[in-house]
Amino acid sequence: MKLFDTHAHLSDEAFDADRHELIPKLLDAGVEKFIDVACDVRSASRTIELLERYPFVYGTIGMHPHDVRVMNNALMDEIKKYLEHEKMLALGEIGLDYHYDLSPREDQRKWFAEQLDLAKQLGYPVVLHIREAFGDCMDILRAHRDGLRGVMHCYSGSVETAYECLDLGLKFSFGGAVTFKNAKKPIEVVSALPLDSIMLETDCPYMTPVPHRGERNDPSFIHFTCEKIAEIKGIDPKEMAQITYDNAVRAFGIKE
Numbered sequence: 001m002k003l004f005d006t007h008a009h010l011s012d013e014a015f016d017a018d019r020h021e022l023i024p025k026l027l028d029a030g031v032e033k034f035i036d037v038a039c040d041v042r043s044a045s046r047t048i049e050l051l052e053r054y055p056f057v058y059g060t061i062g063m064h065p066h067d068v069r070v071m072n073n074a075l076m077d078e079i080k081k082y083l084e085h086e087k088m089l090a091l092g093e094i095g096l097d098y099h100y101d102l103s104p105r106e107d108q109r110k111w112f113a114e115q116l117d118l119a120k121q122l123g124y125p126v127v128l129h130i131r132e133a134f135g136d137c138m139d140i141l142r143a144h145r146d147g148l149r150g151v152m153h154c155y156s157g158s159v160e161t162a163y164e165c166l167d168l169g170l171k172f173s174f175g176g177a178v179t180f181k182n183a184k185k186p187i188e189v190v191s192a193l194p195l196d197s198i199m200l201e202t203d204c205p206y207m208t209p210v211p212h213r214g215e216r217n218d219p220s221f222i223h224f225t226c227e228k229i230a231e232i233k234g235i236d237p238k239e240m241a242q243i244t245y246d247n248a249v250r251a252f253g254i255k256e
Contacts, residue, residue, distance in 0.1 A: 001241035003226060004248040005034035005219040006173045007093075007127065007153050007201035010057075011046035014205040014216055022218060023054055029220040032056060032245070035252070037093055037127065039064035041078045051087040058254070059085070060127050062092040068111040069103035076118065083122060089252040091119040092127025093153055096140075099132045109136060116144045125252065126150035128170070134161055141168055151251060154203055156185070159192045166197060171251050173201040176209030176217065179228045190232045199251065200225055200244045 010019060026034065038047040038061045047059045061082040063071050082088060094115045096108050119126045127150060130137045134157050141148065149169045154177065155162065162172065172193060178186045190198065202225070204217035209224040223237070230240035249256060 001030040001223055001226065001238055002032055002245050003030045003219075003222050003241050004200065004245040005031055005202050005204075005222050006151065006199045006248045006252070007037055007175070008034045008204050008219055009039070009206075010034070010036050010204070010218075011038065011043070011050060012205055015218075020053075022220075023050070023057070026219050027056065029223070030241070031219045031222060033058065033248070033254075034219050035060060035089060038062070038082070039093055040067050041075045041082070044078075044082050048082070048085065051085065058087050058089050058252070060090040060092050061088055062090075062094040062115055062127065063111060064093055065095050065097040065108045065112065065129060066100065066102040068107050071107070071111045076114065079115070079118065080122065083124060089254070090125045090127050090150060091115055091122070092150065093129040094126060095129040095131075096133035096137050097129060097131045098136075105136075108133075109140065112137075113140055113144070116140070116148070119150075120144065120147045128152050129154070131156065134158075138164065141165075141170075145169070149251075151199060153201065154207065155189060157189075158185070159189055162189050162193060166193075171197045171199060171247065173199040174229060175201045175203045175225055176207040176213070176221070178232070179210040179224055180213070181210075187232055190229055195233065195243050196247060198229065198244055199248045200229070200241075 038044040151171045155172045208217035227237045230237040
């Protein structure tokens with residue numbers, strides 16, 4: 001398989017003990033590219049280190065909704081600076097998370113909109129984290145629809161909302177959740193979406209797919225998600241791997 005993990009956190013402390021042993025082995029597992037997502041501007045240097053050390057690693061940078069309670073204009077300027085790196089592909093992950101509410105909802109909405117404006121200004125796609133907040137999210141996205149492009153990471157919404165996201169210019173990435181026993185909604189969404197809108201992700205070290213659920217996740221497990229989505233769509237897993245790889249290359253503007 002030729003696999004592309006569009007959303008990973010190899011810079012997370014969960015990989016401190018074996019990061020540089022694991023990453024070179026990913027090529028042998030068929031993972032030809034992965035994107036390391038920096039969720040906090042203050043720790044983005046860890047992502048930059050990976051981009052500069054490994055040719056097949058790319059990055060994104062943004063302030064996660066959990067952390068926007070500390071957001072300010074100086075940190076926005078830092079995001080702009082990091083996006084100048086030639087291997088930074090998108091602004092994110094950004095969005096709204098009303099499940100944990102680790103930042104006040106007013107702050108989440110403000111800085112979600114501000115970061116969408118910045119992405120549009122700079123011409124970058126966005127990586128969106130939306131959890132239990134699709135009402136406010138869609139209102140904000142509709143207001144920013146001009147020039148909007150990017151990906152709904154770990155999408156958890158309805159089929160109806162997915163269709164509206166498609167109309168707004170967004171794609172979707174799916175991870176280990178589609179392999180879970182209770183994965184009724186993700187399976188319905190994958191079934192309904194066109195093939196050219198689907199990408200793969202791990203969100204590692206989280207969301208480990210079956211049959212490794214309960215273990216630390218890493219990009220070498222992404223083939224389980226690929227195989228499940230191929231089963232849902234009724235196509236060969238290798239074909240699905242190639243389709244999702246090509247979709248990711250296009251969505252993030254990678255020149256091969």
